[in-house]
Amino acid sequence: MHQHGIGVWTARRRLKSPDKVALVHGEGDTVTYRQLADAVDRVSAALRQLGVGRGDAVAYLGENSPEFLQVMFAAAQVGAVFVPVNTRLAPPEIGHVLADCGARVLIHDPDLAGSVAVVGPAARPPHVVVTGAGGADRPGLADLARAADAGAAGPVETGHGDPAAIVYTSGTTGRAKGAVLTHGNLTWVALNCVVDYDVVSTDVALMISPLFHVASLGMGALPVILKGATLVVEKGFDPGRALAQIERHGVTMLSGVPTTYQLLADHPAWASTDLSTLAKLTCGGSAVPARILDAYEARGLSFSQGYGMTEASPGATALPPAMTRAKQGSVGLPHFFTDVRVTDAAGRPASTGEVGEIEVAGPNVFAGYHGLAGATAEAFTPDGWFRSGDLGHLDADGYLYISGRLKDMIISGGENIYPAEVEQLLAEIDGVVSAAVIGVPDERWGEVPWAVVTVRAGARVDTDTVRARLDGRIARYKLPKNVVIVDELPRTASGKVRKAELRARFAG
Structure with a gap:
């Protein structure tokens, strides 16, 4: 049996670095890689007892937590497909996601029970489970995992071409489309980050962005776990608490969007917080304004910026910190295992400086839209490049600049x-x-x-x-x-x- 999917990552980490701290959460609670792998095995057994098998969708509606990662890796172990659901969606939007992916199980935070309760019966999965302990009227994930036989069966055989996750992204037609990300997609995007962001096993990464976003998952959590580093999991983002966590845990890595970094720099504790351990800041979503660059450079910090989309798992390019000023306004060069090109209206490669559509190819590019063969076909060129719908140009050094968005996103x-x-x-x-x-x-x-x-x-x-x-x-x-x-x-x-x-x- 060959195991090449992400479902074996935690077991292999248990072998290589069993006593290393994998997760820090709450008020300093720690989870070693051995404990994480053991928990994943128990959740995997619980999913099997619910009848989850190869190809079944397991939806998760919840904030950042160890359970989020446990369910994702456990779903991969049984050959199921993990579906992270944005907690900010309205009930009709949640219902669409659940119905579209045909979720067999929905696992959700107790705080979100109200949103789940009003999801229509047609969209409700056969099994609805709350994180933590359950009650008389609802099963709890902790109870199911504790009662399951973790040694009953090993991981299902998976390859890089098998689907690992469906991540929903709104489409220009107005309905969310599910981007199918394979085990290979998630593996290669993690490798891209390890190479281009120099992720090492001694890193401590603060996760303040929601894991249901593919950037936080694919480019935040997965590279850290792949390398056996430590992930500080925050339920939500509070600037003051984030600054305190950086100092408390000696955080070396931080990811966010420009708004995140602006709120940190605007906080009263910014000037007095010890940021000496911070070495790797990554920012996506949009270009970093000069005022934010100035605030961080004044503290001796600089950014890696980038460009991507859900369909690329999501990284396409990265701008190294050393080029932040020299190439200000650029989103960087293609990731190590990814190709990016710009084409004109006729589909030919655009010349240097010429604005055209940005197209992406590589092992991190998704398999297609779930259940939408037509949309999938339209998303790719005849020679297999993903059409981003974004406009941009390349300079003479191959650095990409975004000019606009065809999709008006x-x-x-x-x-x-x-x-x-x-x-x-x-x-x-x-x-x-x-x-x-x-x-x-x-x-x-x-x-x-x-x-x-x-x-x-x-x-x-x-x-x-x-x-x-x-x-x-x-x-x-x-x-x-x-x-x-x-x-x-x-x-x-x-x-x-x-x-x-x-x-x-x-x-x-």
Whole structure:
């Protein structure tokens, strides 16, 4: 039997570094690699007793915790597919994810029971389990794992081509699509990070970003565990607590988005916190503004920046700290095991400096969209490159610069917002005739969504009423921060909204 999937990682770490601290969580509780592997084995046995087998979807709705990682590796052990669910989604969005992947089991934090309770019966998996101890009316993961026979069976044979996870990303059609990431995808993206970010076994990485985001999972947790380093798992992000954790645990690695780093630098404890152990800062989501670079460089710190997407697991490029100023505005060079090119409208390689569509290839690029053969075919070129939908250009040294987004995606505080999803819901509001959603620069969040709408004569439509109507139907970060009423939306001859004109008018 050959084991090449991520399901054997914890067992191999138990062999190589059993007493090394793998996880730190809560108020300093530690988990060694032996303890992590033993826990994964018990959860794996519990999943088997629930009837989970090869190809079944195991959904997880919860904040960062040891249980998150236990379930992911346990699902991989039994040949199942792990489906991390964004905790910020509204119940209808959660229901769509569960129904689309056909989850056999949903494991969720007790605090999110309210969201789970209102998910429609058609989307509810056969088994719903809470993390920790359960109760009379609901089984608990800790109880099931304790009662299961961890030695009953070993890992299911898996290869790099087998699906390991389905990570949902909003699409331009307005419905979330599940990107199928294989065991190979997750292995190679971790290797890319080990090479390009110099991850070593003595590193201590602070995980303040949600693990349900593929960047935190694929480029944060997995490389650390692959190398046998230590992961400090934080349930959420609080700037003051994060600074305290850096000092307390001698954190060497930190990942986030520009908003994360801005909030840390703005905190009163920033100047007095000992940051001497920090050596590796990675930032994604959008370019790091000069004011943030200045604040960190004043403390002797610099960034690795990058570009990617869920479909690349997610890393595509990385800009090393040494080039942060020399190539300011660039997202760097392709990762070691990844290829990036820019093509013109005819699909030919663009010349140096010429703006075109960014395309990505490599063993970290996903297998396709779950259940969407047509969308998968459209996502790839005839020669197998993934079409990112983003615009950019390469300079003479091969460094990539992002010019714009074909898909008009908005990135707000590291969260992706696709206008089509919000526009569909705006169109359902009484009085709204047509709507366009654009990203407007925001000092704190990078971008925030604005809705530009035309309304029926006499209708009352404003920001408060729109947000109230959409609240609970989509995640709160997707709610328009402002609603602007115009006489008409600028359109092309074919009827498409000219969003570039709207951005020029309202985004400045």
